[in-house]
Amino acid sequence: MDYSITKFLWTLLGLFIVTNWGMLMSSTMRRINARVSGRIGIPWYQPWIDLVKLYSLRTQLTHGTMFYIGPVFRLMGGVGMFLFIPMVYGNPIWSNYSFSGDLVLILYFQFFGMLGMALGASEGGQPYSAIGISRGLSQFTTIEVPMTLAVISLAIQYQTLSISEIVAAQQGGITTWTMWTNPFATVAAMLSLLGAFGHSPFNLVKAPNEIPIGPPTEYHGTFLGVLRTNGAILHVAEAALFMNLFFGGAGSWFELIIKTFLIYFWSVFVGTVFPRFRIEQSVRWFLKVPTIIGIIAIILFL
C-alpha cells in the first residue's frame, strides 16, 4: 500500500487509542476524586455508556448554523493538536504529522477550538453560555502568557521550534530532561497547565453549580457527545505535549500512558485541594507568579 495511506491509517489507530485512553483517564480521575470525598464513584466504563446514550437521543434541536459548527470546531482543535504532536519518540509511525515548526501551530490549535466553541455557544442564546465564554476567553488569554514564555525559553534553549527535535535533545537519561535543564520554564508551564486542564481552582469556565455548566449549557445529544469525545482527545494531547516538551517524551505507548497520567494527575491533585477562584483572582494569579517565573526562564537563556 502507498506509504501516505498506511501512515494515515496508523494515525487513525493512534487517535482511537488516544480517545479511549482519555476516556479511561477521565473516569479514573473522577473515581480518585470520589475516593477523596469518601465515595466509591462512577464505574470505570461510565464515559463510554454516557457517550452511547448521548448519540442515541431521539430529539436533537439546533439554534442555527454556528450552533452545529461550534462542536466541530472544538473537535478540530483537539484532533489538530493530536495530529501534529509526535506521540512515541523515534517511531515514524507514531510521530503523526509533526514537522519542523509544529510547536507554534499547536499553540494556535489550543486556542482555535475555544474560539469556535465561543461562536457556537453564543448562538444558543443562553446567558450562562455568554458568561462562560467571556470567562473562558479572558482566562485562557492569561494562561497563554506563562505558557508562551516557557515555550520561547525552550526555543532559545534548544534553538528549534520542532517538538521532535526538542524530544531528541532530551534523550539520554532523566537528567537531560528539560525538567532539570530548564526548571523555571517547566514550573511556569506546569502552573499554566492547571488552567489549561480547567480543574478546580480554575474551573470557572464550566463552573458547575454556579453558571450551570457555562458554554455547553444548550448543547445536548450528539453535540455534547462530540464535545465529550474532544475532551478525551484534548486532555491526552495536551498532556502528551507537556510530556514531550519537559519530561523527555515517550519511548513507547506504555511510557506515554504513565507520563500523561501523572501530568493529568497533577491538575487533579491540585483540584481536589483548592476551591474555585473567581475570574479576577484567576486572571491576576496567572499574571503574577507564573509570568514572573516565565520571564526569569527567558532571561536565563538569553
Add this chain to the structure above:
Amino acid sequence: MEKNNIHKFEELDVDKFLAPENEKRSVLAPDGSIVEIDPLKDYFCQDRPEELKPRSGPVEKFLNWARAESLWVLGFGTGCGSIEIPPLVTPRFDMYRYGVQMRPTPRQSNVFIISGYLSVKTLKRAIRSYEQMPSPKYIIALGSCTINGGMYWDSYNTINRLDHYIPVDVYIAGCMPRPEALLAGFAKLKELIKAGKAENANEYARNFDWYKANQKKIIKDWNMPDFNW
C-alpha cells in the same frame, strides 16, 4: 362580584402577565424596512411534539441498556422532597455507583424528579423544563403529594395528581421517602427502560391535547407558547 374573580384577566384581550421583553414590537432594520417581531412566536418553537418511534430489535435493546445505565437527573427540586436528593451524592448513598448523575440543565438531562408537592407556579416551570428535555425522558414522582396531593390534598395552590399534567414513569410513595427508596425507584426505572416500557415521552406527544387542556385548567397566567422547546 368582580373583585372576587381572581381569574378576571382571562376575559381581557390584553395579557397582563406578559413580560415586557416578550411583547410584540416593530424594529427598524438596517436597510430601512420595519420588521414585526413577536417574541413568543419567533424565539420559541411552536411545533407540536411528535411521536418518535423506537428502533427495532437488538439495536434498541442495546440503546435502552445504555440509557438505563446512564441516567442524568435534572437538578431541579420542586418541593420539600428535594432535601432527599443531596444525600444521594454523599458517601452514604452515592448514586454515582449506579450511573445516576446530576446535570444542571434540562437539555442534558433524561430524568426529572418531581420531589414532592407542585404549587401552580412551580408546575409551570416544571412543564417548561420537561418539554425542554430531549426524548426519551423519564419522570420519577417522589412522595405522596405527587400521587394524590398528600397532606396538601385540599390546598388552594397545589395540584393533586401529577400524572394529569405530565406523564409519570415511577411513583415513590411515602412522606417523605428516604434516599434508599429513591435508589429503589432508580432501580425500578432502569428495569422499565431495559424492558422498553418507559416510552412516556411518546405518550405525552400522543395525548398532547389532553395534557395541555389539563395544564391550562390550572395555570391561569399562561403566557408562554403551547410547546416551547
